[in-house]
Amino acid sequence: MTDRELKEGIIRKDRDAIRYLVNKYQEKVVRTAYRYTGNMEDAEDLSQEIFLEILRSAEKFRDESSISTWIYRITVNYSLNAVKRKKGFLNLFSRNHLQEADEPNDIRDFLGEEENVRLIYDSISKLPARQRTAFILHRFEDLSYKEISEVMKVSLSSVESLIHRARMNLYGKLADHFSEYIK
Amino acid sequence: MDCKTLNRKLPDYFREKPDPELKREMDKHMEGCGDCQSLAERMQSLETVIDREKDVNVNPFMSSRILNYLENRMAVPEASRTYFWKPALVTLGLLAAMAVGITLGSGGAKMTMTEEDSLDKIRSGLFVNDFMDENISINQNSEP
Known part of the structure; x- marks a missing residue:
């Protein structure tokens, strides 16, 4: 299904088109939301709202960018707003929260070191919004600078600069801790 | 460097x-x-x-969850419209009834005034005072 066919299907509220949309993009949406919220449960709740927003705003989508870019844009904006609404959202990603979590996709499965993960997300959450978004899309979602510039509607050089500053900020906050951990 | x-x-x-x-x-x-x-x-x-x-493992049932959510939420606007229109229609009906009542009431008041006016005229024609003769007949044979 092409982007155009998908868009038209969504506008018509065609079930097959919606199913295709959800199946194709749900992982990207959930994963990206998770980078902002810091826990999977909130990311999943947020993803439902994001898809609803995608359906509602499909008519506004212009073919200037790909559907994927447009979905990332909605996801990023929604996630940033959700985090802003729920002040200290990521700070709730505390040791207690991790200890209570026991889902199979529990973040501890990836690292085994909950403290490290907490530190990463805590530090990412403290980055300025634009740096955070550029960093998340590049480092976790593997988007190219060009794709990020389209999602964020900024120039390529701005993306490069944002990612660099985000990295330097993170290194400053985390490097000491992680060099000890890795060694 | x-x-x-x-x-x-x-x-x-x-x-x-x-x-x-x-x-x-x-x-x-x-x-x-x-x-x-x-x-x-x-x-x-x-x-x-x-x-x-x-690497983040996304819930394998997430697609179904999202689709269910969308189906429910997309149905909600229809329902919410009904929930909105019902009380709105009832309120409008009540307001219309009140308006009709007030209009009718005002019309009735006018009619009453008109009748009063005409009654005054009638009363003025039937005005009775103490100086007017009254046909009072006394029965002489009656006992107390």
């Missing part, structure tokens, strides 16, 4: 494939600069941890 340039180029040293010439220059600088070497090691450590954190 100076420390400032290395600092600026270091993220690309790990994430992107740097220009071989640039990489050689950076390596050469770091061999003789403990601070930059230490910074590079820290960056490498952080990148390693982020790489491990990169």
Whole structure:
């Protein structure tokens, strides 16, 4: 299904088109939301709202960018707003929260070191919004600078600069801790 | 290469494939600069941890969950419209009834006034005072 066919299907509220949309993009949406919220449960709740927003705003989508870019844009904006609404959202990603979590996709499965993960997300959450978004899309979602510039509607050089500053900020906050951990 | 340039180029040293010439220059600088070497090691450590954190397993039932949610929420606007219109219609009906009542009431009041006017006229014609003769007949044969 092409982007155009998908868009038209969504506008018509065609079930097959919606199913295709959800199946194709749900992982990207959930994963990206998770980078902002810091826990999977909130990311999943947020993803439902994001898809609803995608359906509602499909008519506004212009073919200037790909559907994927447009979905990332909605996801990023929604996630940033959700985090802003729920002040200290990521700070709730505390040791207690991790200890209570026991889902199979529990973040501890990836690292085994909950403290490290907490530190990463805590530090990412403290980055300025634009740096955070550029960093998340590049480092976790593997988007190219060009794709990020389209999602964020900024120039390529701005993306490069944002990612660099985000990295330097993170290194400053985390490097000491992680060099000890890795060694 | 100076420390400032290395600092600026270091993220690309790990994430992107740097220009071989640039990489050689950076390596050469770091061999003789403990601070930059230490910074590079820290960056490498952080990148390693982020790489491990990169893979997130999404709930396999997430698609169904989202589709159910969408189906429910997309049905809600219809229902909510009904919930909105019902009380709205009842309120409008009540207001219309009140308006009709007030109109009718005002009309009735006018009619009453008109009748009163006409009654006054009638009363003025039937005005009776103490000086007027009254046909009172007294029965002489009646006993107390």
